[in-house]
Amino acid sequence: MGIMAGETTEPGGGVLPQKKKGYVSLRVRAAGGRMTAEEMETIARTARLFGRGYAVATTRLNVEVPWVRREDAPAAVAMLAAAGLLTGSTGPSVRSVVVCKGDFCRHGLCDVRDPLLQIDRAQVGRPLPRKLKIGIAGCPNNCTKVQFNDIGLMGQAYPSFDPDVCTGCGACAGACREEAIEMGDGGVVFFADRCVGCGRCIAVCREDAIVTAKTGFAVFLGGRAGRHLQIGSRLADPIPFDAAADFVDRAIAYYIAHARKGERFGEMMRRIGEEEVGEALSPGSTFICPGSV
Numbered sequence: 111m112g113i114m115a116g117e118t119t120e121p122g123g124g125v126l127p128q129k130k131k132g133y134v135s136l137r138v139r140a141a142g143g144r145m146t147a148e149e150m151e152t153i154a155r156t157a158r159l160f161g162r163g164y165a166v167a168t169t170r171l172n173v174e175v176p177w178v179r180r181e182d183a184p185a186a187v188a189m190l191a192a193a194g195l196l197t198g199s200t201g202p203s204v205r206s207v208v209v210c211k212g213d214f215c216r217h218g219l220c221d222v223r224d225p226l227l228q229i230d231r232a233q234v235g236r237p238l239p240r241k242l243k244i245g246i247a248g249c250p251n252n253c254t255k256v257q258f259n260d261i262g263l264m265g266q267a268y269p270s271f272d273p274d275v276c277t278g279c280g281a282c283a284g285a286c287r288e289e290a291i292e293m294g295d296g297g298v299v300f301f302a303d304r305c306v307g308c309g310r311c312i313a314v315c316r317e318d319a320i321v322t323a324k325t326g327f328a329v330f331l332g333g334r335a336g337r338h339l340q341i342g343s344r345l346a347d348p349i350p351f352d353a354a355a356d357f358v359d360r361a362i363a364y365y366i367a368h369a370r371k372g373e374r375f376g377e378m379m380r381r382i383g384e385e386e387v388g389e390a391l392s393p394g395s396t397f398i399c400p401g402s403v
């Protein structure tokens with residue numbers, strides 16, 4: 111589940127000095143927090159042998175083994191690496207991807223595991239002008255808060271209605287939490303501007319009067335959390351689910367080519383102009399109201 115054995119971690123990456131002198135914390139990359147039982151056992155063994163017998167989950171779904179003596183770090187890193195676990199996700203590089211459990215969540219609209227693994231293998235650890243964070247959510251419930259990442263992807267499914275098949279049962283209106291569907295005299299009335307693409311109405315319609323019109327990842331660019339909050343701007347057009355890894359690759363290549371040293375993705379976007387960046391990454395798709403879903 112973790113990183114393929116034989117790959118290398120970024121130089122010096124994943125070894126973080128602690129406040130207490132002489133100790134470091136080892137950040138173990140876990141693609142989307144997913145680990146096999148064997149990998150968890152290796153982390154437990156490393157923590158017992160070199161740390162204080164416990165590990166900590168980080169906000170980006172990595173695992174840190176704290177309280178490792180600095181002089182023991184190379185041996186501890188080697189023990190992890192022997193099991194295919196890499197330390198990293200630090201410094202000016204592509205950080206570990208934060209992803210929800212969308213592929214097995216009952217609300218999930220897409221497989222998040224495939225894009226996660228593709229992006230993890232191709233991008234995480236790649237040296238950059240500054241750090242870059244990626245978040246993926248399987249539906250508009252947005253458990254991973256993707257707008258606060260440099261690149262955020264959120265699964266969506268938009269409905270279309272066939273009035274000829276509709277029986278007027280009202281199940282769709284009852285299921286919609288956004289009041290985007292009302293039952294009128296002539297049947298279903300749809301308010302597209304309120305729809306967030308959660309797909310609930312599609313799931314509850316037994317008559318196939320509502321079907322999926324459009325699916326894909328909504329893309330948010332230039333967001334960040336931390337000291338200087340910035341909500342990512344949304345591209346008007348979602349991208350197909352299977353185009354996520356390619357899109358991310360294109361966005362990172364653009365960032366490497368255009369960002370100044372120390373500049374985050376969003377800072378680069380504002381300097382160059384959102385429209386120009388959007389056009390370069392997704393021709394024909396402009397940004398819509400920043401931060402909206």
Ligand code: SF4
Pocket residue numbers: 210211212213215216217218219247248249250251252253254
């Ligand atoms: S974002 Fe949606 S699919 Fe992902 S865990 Fe939350 S509810 Fe489930």
Ligand code: SF4
Pocket residue numbers: 271275276277278279280281282283298314315316317318319320
């Ligand atoms: S759930 Fe389907 S059949 Fe029932 S009102 Fe909605 S569209 Fe019509």
Ligand code: SF4
Pocket residue numbers: 267268269285286287288289290291304305306307308309310311312
């Ligand atoms: S997709 Fe979700 S938000 Fe849109 S109309 Fe259906 S239930 Fe409502």
